[in-house]
Amino acid sequence: MSSNYYLYMFSKACEYGIKASIYIASNSYENKRVSLKEIAKSIDSPVAFTAKILQDLVRHNIINSVKGAHGGFEIEKDYIKYIKLSQIVEAIDGDQIYNGCGLGLHICDEAHPCPVHDQFKTIRNELKHMLENTNIEQLALDIKSGVSFLKV
Amino acid sequence: MSSNYYLYMFSKACEYGIKASIYIASNSYENKRVSLKEIAKSIDSPVAFTAKILQDLVRHNIINSVKGAHGGFEIEKDYIKYIKLSQIVEAIDGDQIYNGCGLGLHICDEAHPCPVHDQFKTIRNELKHMLENTNIEQLALDIKSGVSFLKV
DNA sequence: TATAAACAGGATAATTTTATCCGAAATAAC
DNA sequence: GTTATTTCGGATAAAATTATCCTGTTTATA
Numbered sequence: 001m002s003s004n005y006y007l008y009m010f011s012k013a014c015e016y017g018i019k020a021s022i023y024i025a026s027n028s029y030e031n032k033r034v035s036l037k038e039i040a041k042s043i044d045s046p047v048a049f050t051a052k053i054l055q056d057l058v059r060h061n062i063i064n065s066v067k068g069a070h071g072g073f074e075i076e077k078d079y080i081k082y083i084k085l086s087q088i089v090e091a092i093d094g095d096q097i098y099n100g101c102g103l104g105l106h107i108c109d110e111a112h113p114c115p116v117h118d119q120f121k122t123i124r125n126e127l128k129h130m131l132e133n134t135n136i137e138q139l140a141l142d143i144k145s146g147v148s149f150l151k152v
Numbered sequence: 153m154s155s156n157y158y159l160y161m162f163s164k165a166c167e168y169g170i171k172a173s174i175y176i177a178s179n180s181y182e183n184k185r186v187s188l189k190e191i192a193k194s195i196d197s198p199v200a201f202t203a204k205i206l207q208d209l210v211r212h213n214i215i216n217s218v219k220g221a222h223g224g225f226e227i228e229k230d231y232i233k234y235i236k237l238s239q240i241v242e243a244i245d246g247d248q249i250y251n252g253c254g255l256g257l258h259i260c261d262e263a264h265p266c267p268v269h270d271q272f273k274t275i276r277n278e279l280k281h282m283l284e285n286t287n288i289e290q291l292a293l294d295i296k297s298g299v300s301f302l303k304v
Numbered sequence: 305t306a307t308a309a310a311c312a313g314g315a316t317a318a319t320t321t322t323a324t325c326c327g328a329a330a331t332a333a334c
Numbered sequence: 335g336t337t338a339t340t341t342c343g344g345a346t347a348a349a350a351t352t353a354t355c356c357t358g359t360t361t362a363t364a
Contacts, residue, residue, distance in 0.1 A: 008161075009254050009272065009275075010254070010255075011351075011352090012256065012351075012352060012353095013351080013352075015254075015255045015256045018255060018267075018268070019255055019267075022267050035309085035310065035311090036310075036311070037310090046352080046353055046354080047353095047354085048353065048354050048355075049352060049353050049354080051311075051312080051313090052312095052313090052352095052353090054311085055311080055312065055313075058311090058312095065310095065311060065312090066310085066311080066360095066361085067309095067310060067311045067312080067359075067360040067361065068309070068310060068311080068359090068360045068361025068362060069307095069308065069309040069310065069360090069361055069362040069363070070309075070310080070361080070362060070363090071309075071310045071311060071360080071361070071362090072310070072311085073311090085268070102161050102162070102167075103162075103167045103170060103171055103302075104164065104167045105301070105302075105303065105304060106304055107304050112301055112304065113299075113300045113301070114300060114301065114302070115170075115171075115174050115291040115294055115295060115300045115301075115302065116170070116237070116286065116291065117300065119282050119286055120161065122278070122282070123161075123275065123278055123279050123282060126274070126275055126278060127275050130271050130274070130275060134268065134271055139267040139268065142267055143267060147265075148265045148266060148267045148269065149257070149264055149265070149266065149267075150255075150257075150266070150267065151257065152257060152258060152259050152264065163321075163322090164321075164322065164323095165321080165322080187339090187340065187341090188340075188341070189340090198322080198323055198324080199323095199324090200323065200324050200325075201322060201323050201324080203341075203342080203343095204322095204323090204343090206341085207341080207342065207343075210341090210342095217340095217341060217342090218330095218331085218340085218341080219329075219330040219331060219339095219340060219341045219342080220329090220330045220331025220332060220338095220339065220340060220341075221330090221331055221332040221333070221337095221338065221339040221340065222331080222332060222333090222339075222340085223330080223331070223332085223339075223340050223341060224340075224341085225341090
């Protein structure tokens with residue numbers, strides 16, 4: 001049981017989704033459309049699984065896809081700065097940021113709180129605030145300039 | 153893919169472990185030893201799975217178990233206030249609070265950060281601080297006094 | 305129009321997490 | 335000592351998540 005891989009913030013799917021979006025954004029600045037294969041290689045993720053996640057992001061209008069030869073994924077340049085981490089997380093993992101109880105109670109609010117309701121509310125709100133105020137542009141520029149990294 | 157149950161803080165195992173510990177503590181104040189069955193019912197968790205988690209907590213010396221008739225689980229009264237949430241989480245989910253990268257990079261530190269390293273570090277540190285500074289005593293007393301709840 | 309490149313999406317498999325079952329060992333009470 | 339109660343621990347099953355495979359469709363280009 002012990003020594004697991006836990007205390008997630010996000011699912012693998014969500015991790016891949018965030019990294020893929022950043023990679024696509026960083027290329028869209030140079031009007032470079034990127035293929036699934038290139039994305040998966042660049043963010044070190046399984047190709048076919050990444051495909052599913054990208055499809056999901058396309059359906060949620062977060063990224064655009066172009067089929068056929070010379071196709072691939074891209075994000076409209078002017079739109080990049082408006083994409084928040086929260087949108088990606090919501091598209092992939094759902095909206096549990098906003099209502100999930102830290103201890104899994106079905107009902108957990110001020111009137112009927114779980115034992116750690118207040119403590120968790122603080123952390124959750126900070127996480128939520130961070131996700132809603134971090135946009136892909138900042139992150140993509142750091143990747144382009146080599147300040148941060150998408151793999152290893 | 154969408155509309156899942158995500159954005160965990162903890163695994164189910166960990167949720168059950170925390171709730172069980174609080175329930176045991178709140179009964180140990182009255183020198184009441186509680187059985188697996190009673191615990192599972194009180195925290196609304198699957199009996200056999202809860203048994204595994206309790207075994208884990210026993211092995212980590214967080215709770216005590218007594219076999220046989222009139223047996224059950226308990227926590228030494230004077231010890232209750234020293235049990236932090238962080239101990240329970242570590243016992244069950246491992247020590248990923250301290251080193252896991254939010255985007256799953258194998259290496260993620262100041263010198264080689266993932267794109268959201270700084271943002272996550274803040275949240276992680278606050279979560280860590282909260283877990284290390286919340287003890288079972290406070291939580292158990294709130295349960296006893298009906299201020300907070302372990303199920304529904 | 306034929307071909308190659310590339311995304312879409314259904315089916316299936318592997319892995320992990322969650323959950324159940326059952327026999328063994330311990331202990332209190334009769 | 336027998337019985338009932340209760341934890342322990344191994345084996346197994348179910349469900350969810352992660353990952354792969356394969357076929358179809360779209361599109362640029364020769």
